[in-house]
Amino acid sequence: MDTLISASNYLSTTPSIAAPHHAAFKASPTGGSAKRAKPKLAKDLIAPSYAWGLSYLIYAVSLYLGLGTVSFIVATSALTLIIKIPIILTATLLAGFGLSMLAQAGHEGMHGSMIPNKIISAVLGIGASSMVLTYFEVGFAMRHWAHHRFTNRMNDPDIHPSAHLTIWWQRVLFSRPLYNKIYFKNTIVMALGKPFKIDYSMSYSLKTQIAFARFNLIAAFGVFSAYSYVVYLNPLAGLFIIGLPHIAALIITSCQSYVDHAGLDADDLNNAYSRTSLLMTALSFGTNYHLEHHAYPHVPCYRLPRVHKLLLAANAIPNPQHVIVPSFWGAYKAVGKAYKPNQPKEDFNPFIIS
Secondary structure, X not given: OOEEOOHHHHHHHHHHOOOEOOOOOOOEOXXXXXXXXXXOOOHXXXXXXXXXXXXXXXXXXXXXXXXXXXXXXXXXXXXOHHHHHHHHHHHHHHHHHHHHHHHHHHHHHHOOOOOOOHHHHHHHHHHXXXXXXXXXXXXXXXXXXXXXXXXXXXXXXXXXXXXXXOOHHHXXXXXXHHHHHHHHHHHHXXXXXXXXXXXXXXXXXXXXXXXXXXXXXXXXXXXXXXXXXXXXXXXXXXXXXXXXXXXXXXXXXXXXXHHHHOOOOOOOOOOOOEXXXXXXXXXXXXXXXXXHHHHOOOOOHHHHHHHHHHHHHOOOOOOHHHHEEOOOHHHXXXXXOOOOOOOOOOOOOOOEEO
């Protein structure tokens, strides 16, 4: 018998979830399939790990600050310009992916998937994501459970803010500032103790959410102050270690919603992409397996590649040719695809287990 887990209790119950619901699937506009059931997951795929979670954070910070420092050292070296430019561009891009991973760390933390303790998981995620200027994880997370419940549907909160951005370059340039403005406002509202009503909200008490929001604001101010001090001491270091990676991250994260969902319908196992390139996995730590994340929202990102193999072995993905993208650069073609609400062929709820 299926059981409904309210979003407010979702994370607190996930440690005991070993058998996610069996979601039936009907034919979709992008292909036909018989009804399929998602396989059950073993507990070792569900339980977060201190070692993996902390490795994620160390790797992301190292990628960001390490490659940013490489860029600065090369820029101020005696190397010729023809050697400097490709090294700086490559290092800056990789540092941008490190920043993107830090933003995603907030997502993992608020899901309670970073480490076993969900409160510390959230705090670590908020702190790490605060290293990304203008991004406020709590403001994002306030509506993220609704995104999971209504992915690619009319009530999906991720679709409507950027609905007017229909051309790829508009999305690349403007979508991230647009979303970050919303997340900042949401965080302020929560920090003031006046959150708006949400049908599917975070799985923490209101008191805890308010504390998270206030911590998010304090952490963001602390990071901004530290960055400002670096710029004051050495403007070139601020440019190459902090400024340029943030520009790269702005472009990378502006593409995020589209490389995750654009051009797909609202049906389970057909509403998100699996970007399976090894390079993408190396630069995302598993968050690139977004279809798997939506199928099993409680599974840590560093275990999603294993979930992907399990789904393939079970023949559970109805239209793999549409949702599995093996090419690193090919994944970014979705930035130009339509991103609009759809009606699922059959309603399903990711907060239901059996």
